[in-house]
Structures are given as C-alpha cells and as structure tokens.
Amino acid sequence: MPGRVPRVVRTPAIVLHYRRLGEADRIVTLLTPGRGKIDVVAKGVLRSKSRMGGHLEPLTLVEVVLAHGRNMDVVTQAQTIDAFPATHADLDRLSAAMYLLELADRFTVEHADAEGLHDLLHAALVRLARGDGQQVVTRTFELALLDATGFRPELVSCVRCEAPVPAEAAWWAPVEGGVMCASCARSHPDAQPIDATALRVLRAFQALTYEEAGRIRLTDELAARMEQAMHALMRAVVERDLKSAQFVSAARRARVAGESPAADRGESRADVEADVEGDGEGDEDDQGASSLAE
C-alpha cells in the first residue's frame, strides 16, 4: 500500500524528454537506475526564474529529489551532474544522442526495472561526448540494448531453420530478428541480402567488449551498411519509424551537401564547431546514408 512508499527520494536520472503540462509545468520522463523509467511533474519550469528549468533538459544526467505525489511524483530539487556539453556543440553527435534517447524511451515501460539500461545509456552518452567513434558507440549501444531487453538478434544461425549461415550467403530479416539462410529467405518476402563484412563486424560487436569493438576500423561505406541493417532491425522491434534515426541521416546529408569549398567563414562559433569532425571513425557513411531510412 502507498503507506510504505517513502515521501521523498533522491536519485540520479537521465532526462529522456518532456511534454508541457498547463501554463508553466512539464511532465518530465526520467530513466533512473532504481525505479526504471518514470514520469514526474516539474512545476513552474517554463518560467524564466525557475530554479530547476535548465537542469531538466533532455540529454542531461541529473540528481533529482522527488516527492511522492498522488498520480506522479513531483520534482522538488534538480541538480545537473553532466550536461554533455561537447555533444551539444556537434550536430552529428547531437543527433546520435537524440537517437539513443529515443531508443531508451521506446524500449522501456514505466516503472519496470531498468538498472542496466540507465548505466548502458549513461556510458554511451559519455562516450559520444568525449568524441569516441559515433558508429561504434551507436551500434554497440543498440546491440547491448537488444540484449538487455530480450531482443538479442540472431546473427550466426538462420532464424527459421537454425542452420549456421555463412556471412557471404546471409540474408537480413529484421522482422524475424536476425539472419536467414538463402533457402529460407526465398520464401520470406522481407528478407534482404546483407553485406558479408557488415555482418561479420556486427557479429564481432555482439561478442566483443566496447573497448575491443572500438579497435575495429570501419570505412564510411561499411559503417553505412551496418547502420542501414541496424536501423531496420530497431524499427522492426519497436514496430514504428524512429524519427531520430532519420534525423541522423538527414544531418549527415546536409553536411555532405555543405562540404563545398565555397563555404562561408562568418558563422558563429558553435556552428563552426559542428563542422569540425572529431570522431575516431572519421566521417562514416556520407554517400551511403543518403539512401537510408527514407
């Protein structure tokens, strides 16, 4: 019964998103280590004199104090622990972070235990902010998230007949959750051929630690193929379009279009920073991405 619930709790949390409530309040969705995903009310945060507003922005690790409310808990204090400023200064990293937040949101239900997920998301956001390869961060996060939520994709054996599938003859069946052998794929309308190297790297990512995975060199084209396969898989699992995945691709397309020698040098500082690519894998999938996700 409610009598057992402590009146005030203090917890770290990652802000996933928020929606407006009334004139100046917001309902903020948090991912916490102990209580999973929860919706809480933040009162008065839209007023410019709010003491909490800036601390409850999406893509922020905060420490919040929550007072037990009748329907939803109410935030009484919020203090930023990490706002990942480097991520905010680079459109590619920012769009990737928005994708991670959307995945974390779509793969969780309110109040279900998500201790592993909070740590997983936090680690991925830290890696993005410090400039690790965006592709490695995103792909390893996707695979770990699928593992943690019981959707681990089958990358080695056929999802239909369970026969081992050689990478050179593999087909990709996102709706079925993994690879298919050529003979099973024939009777499956949605199966697509998958690039052998892309599949090998995905298999490696699934088996290796993050640090080991980070040592694998990816060409732009290879990264694009992996992204295409994984976006299709994530879409199939959550059974809806992931708008942030499309934005990752749109942001990259805009960069490719903008990388002409005539670029003007008068931009503000944040904009110039956005153009200076810092991630380890370099510029990933410039050409390939254009055809993705749409």
Added chain:
Amino acid sequence: MNDGSGPFLPGASSPIARLVEAFHRLPGIGPKSAQRLAYHILRAPEAEAQELADALLEVKRSIVFCAQCQNLTSRTPCEICSDASRDRHAICVVEEPLDVLAIERTGGFRGLYHVLHGVISPADGIGPEDLKIGELLARLRDVDTEVSEIIVATNPNLEGEATAMYLARLLRPLGIRVTRLARGLPAGADLEYADDVTLGRALEFRQEVQ
C-alpha cells in the same frame, strides 16, 4: 473527480454543457475556468457573444500563411514583409508565430522574420521535412535576395539547438552568415541555481562592463 465533461451540469448535451466543453478544449483551461467562462458569456449581453462568435469565425476564415515569412496573417505578404522600412539584410528564424511578437516587443530588431512552425523533435515525431525549412531555402535562393545574415532564434533547448545547427549546416553552402541568439542568465536569475550549461555559456560570452 469531475473532468468537466458534464455530469455537474443539467444534461450533458445542453447548450451550456456544449459551451463548457468547447472552452475546456482550449489550452490551459481547466473544468472550473471553462464553467466560469461559459457562465460569463451566458450573463453577458448578446452583442458581446455575437462579437466573440464573429471574431472566432473571422480568424478561421481570413488568416493565411504569409507567402514569404510563413507567419499567420490576414494578407500576404504580411505587414512586416511588406514594410519598406524593414532591414532586408537580416532574417530572424523563429519556431512559432508568438515568438515573432516576443522579438517585436523588444524593439531591437528591424529585419524580417521566418516562422518554422515547430522545431525538430524526434520524440514528438517531427523531422526537418515537417517544418517550413524548404520555404526558407527558397527565399534565400531567390536571385533578388538581399539577405546576408540569418539569426536563428529557436529556443535554447535540445530541439532548438539541433534545429539551429541543422539550419546552419544547410545554409553554409549559400554563403550566408548564420548567427544564434546569445545564451546566458535571465533577468532576475540566481547564480546559485543556474544550470552548468547556461552559466558556462554566460561566462564564455561575457561582456566588458560599460
């Protein structure tokens, strides 16, 4: 709990209940406010009710998007776009029509506007293709354009930043200077409670005391 849909009123389909329900659907109006407004209209002279009804219908029938800035207007091009005294070298890009009013109130900007009607927000299912970005590019690609600066005045939050950086990336090949509203402490703020990002920006873009 009463959700305002009618049980406290004589007959849920009565004209009063319909009016309360109509007010209740407006943003920021709860069941009690809806009742108060409905009974106010009931007590007011008929002319006042007629004026309200006419104003409501007129706004729906006559308001269109300005062909240039995409703001809501009763004639296109809108008053600001057709004002010859405005500076045609700068366009201020805002999220919503209300933001135009906010910036106009400052009296500090004499250029033109462009209203995006939203902001890139994957969490709400809104991507760049859902905004009036194509219209902005068309304006800037116009051979007669005199625009040399785009001031991106989207809100300083995750979606606003993403939209601003995306716009900057799109506009760079056009050789137009793209700037962003400064970000710092609001009037009456308290340093102790400021978030790190705001305080960091305020420090970074500090100004000499005049």
